[in-house]
Amino acid sequence: IEVINDSGEDIINLLLEGLNESDKLLVKDFLQSISCCRWFNQEIIALLAEGYQCPEAIGDWNKWLNSQNFVETNKNAEPHVEGFRLDDVAREAFRKSLWSNSHNKFKEVNGKLYQYFSKLTKEIGEHASIDENYLNEDWCNYTSESIYYGLFSLNPSDAKTLLISHWLQECYLKRYKTTYSAVEAIEKEIGFAKKTLYLPTETRKLLLNIFPAIIAGWIFLNDYPICKDNLLKKLSISKYKAQQALSVCLQPKQIDKMSGLAKIAAYLYKAKKAVKKLQDTWLTKALIEANAIRENSTSNESTDFLAGLFSRGIADTAITIGSFELAIEAYNISIQIDSEFWESFKGKADALTRLGETETAIENYEIALSINPKDEFTLANCSCCFSVLGKFEEALSCCKTLLEFKPDSLLGLVNKGNTLEKLNRNKEAIATYDEVLEIDPKFTSACINKGRLYEKLTQYESALECYEQVLRLDPKMETSHYMILEERGHIEYVEVAEVNMHCFGLLNKGITLRLLGKYEEALAALENAQKINPKLPKIWQEKGNVFQHLGNHKEAIKNYDKVRKLDSKFIDAWIARGISFLVLGEDQKALASCNKALSIDPKNAGAWNSRAAVFEFTRNNSEAIKSYYKAITADPD
Secondary structure (H helix, E strand, O other): OOOOOOOOOOHHHHHHOOOOOOHHHHHHHHHHHOOOOOOHHHHHHHHHOOOOOOOOOOOOHHHHHHHHHOHHHHHHOOOOOOOOOOOOOHHHHHHHHHHHHHHHHHHHHHHHHHHHHHHHHHHHOOOHHHHHOOOOHHHHHHHHHHHHHHHHHHHHHHHHHHHHHHHHHHHHOOOOHHHHHHHHHHHHHOOOOOOOOOOHHHHHHHHHHHHHHHHHHHHHHHHOOOHHHHHHHHHOHHHHHHHHHHHHOOOHHHHHOHHHHHHHHHHHHHHHHOOOOHHHHHHHHHHHHHHHHHHHOOOOOHHHHHHHHHHHHHHHHHHHHHHHHHHHHHHHHHHOOOOOHHHHHHHHHHHHOOOOHHHHHHHHHHHHHHHOOOHHHHHHHHHHHHOOOOOOHHHHHHHHHHHHHHOOOOOHHHHHHHHHHHHOOHHHHHHHHHHHHHOOOOHHHHHHHHHHHHHHOOHHHHHHHHHHHHHHHHHOOOEEOOOOOOOHHHHHHOOOOOOOOOHHHHHHHHHHHHHHHOHHHHHHHHHHHHHHHHOOHHHHHHHHHHHOOOOOHHHHHHHHHHHHHHHHOOOHHHHHHHHHHHHHOHHHHHHHHHHHHHHOOOOOHHHHHHHHHHHHOOOOHHHHHHHHHHHHHHHHO
């Protein structure tokens, strides 16, 4: 290809040697059209031969082409189709010649091919839903061909809409083939970086700008935060370029030109990335567009696809951005479409859990389980809900059911361990966390949970060994995605919470060393934890506790005040602060701290007990007795 002159005429003359001048002109004209094809078969030959009179010396275009040494089988170049292709040198010579002679003719031929493959895709997919089409290899291949020829023949605005619409649909369906195949083929043939032949200037610039999105944009659209950076590195694409490419694809004016699933996919991405006050606006637009598809009597979309669109698409996105009421609305529509779509009942239950409607959530989890009794996440989440309601035996029953069909389920085992702990069956809970560590020795949160249980059993040396194990497992202070934050009560979502397990190992080590009376060592561990995460209130709280035990109450109060600044509702800090003020003889400040704790939680036994101690110290025995009574009422044990 490199040695071809500007027009490729030398190569053409060589390839057509032996034909008379009039025949040569006819054959050249025909081969210029054929050169636009990535591959061709008898049907495409017939399409492009329209208007050309085949010379007597040729006889039959199809047979003649098959006999030429510059025509090769298509097997290696495009293995998904049976057919032929001009070899690279011949194709480039004739294509360049056509382009040089007539840009309009070049565009016209590519337009014919675009229409031809568009018709094929329509015929194949006419009675299928969009998700079924993307599973059909022929439909995908012909769609890729239509995109390829459309980029050469359509005006830049229409070409952009065609390409981005298909790309967004692929990203939503997680089937990445048609657009990448088309764009990659053009990039290999002519590249985008410099001004090239064949493509309209605006289309070339478009491809140059959005190529990173075609290759890697799906990583951002589908939100893979854990693996995103590694994937981009492997693809040699900077995060900045990928994001810039996405911004080109998702300009509001561009979205307005799209329709159907592509438009919904764009709205969903916009909802995820918009500022909080605009998220529901984008999500509502997606809901309206999805309803339009649902109500379209000519739509071929399957019940499963439509139910999934409202459930997996819109409602799941709503949960991601915290719009739980909108999520429930979308899940309800999904259930109306298909009352057996168990994922919608499960998703609705997840949203209800976030809204604190735990009993209703359980009802929906149970409906989901009646349809699909062996879904790991549904059973795990249902277990968490029972636990939140204090129904620990029911929670344990969910774990048992889960582990019967999946004995190595970390979700089931961790939930079981947590539930056994709440039932004060601490030794059984420890044995359960040992099972977790047998399956995954690097599951550091299981070590932390074990350590906490040993603390309850006053086996502090064993607890300390658990925390040392965490530090050995995570020596580089890497981020873990396994930490179980019990107060959220929802393990599926907690699983992706980013916490530094090395930090938590040091924090818990510090707590245990304090319990062992090793205060200086405890301070050292807590200060190392603080270097990793200085904004974690619990570390400052524990430092204050150590200073309390050392009798340094002024330093303890400084640490409790730091906790207050980080989290004004951290009740233990207010209680401990009150105790330190009381020891220092500042009874009014002590009382104010206890009262603040009770304003946060009026039923906190520790706060009432500390308040009673303040009144006892000031010889106000009647108030002391009242506060002790409140403490006993709150916690009889």
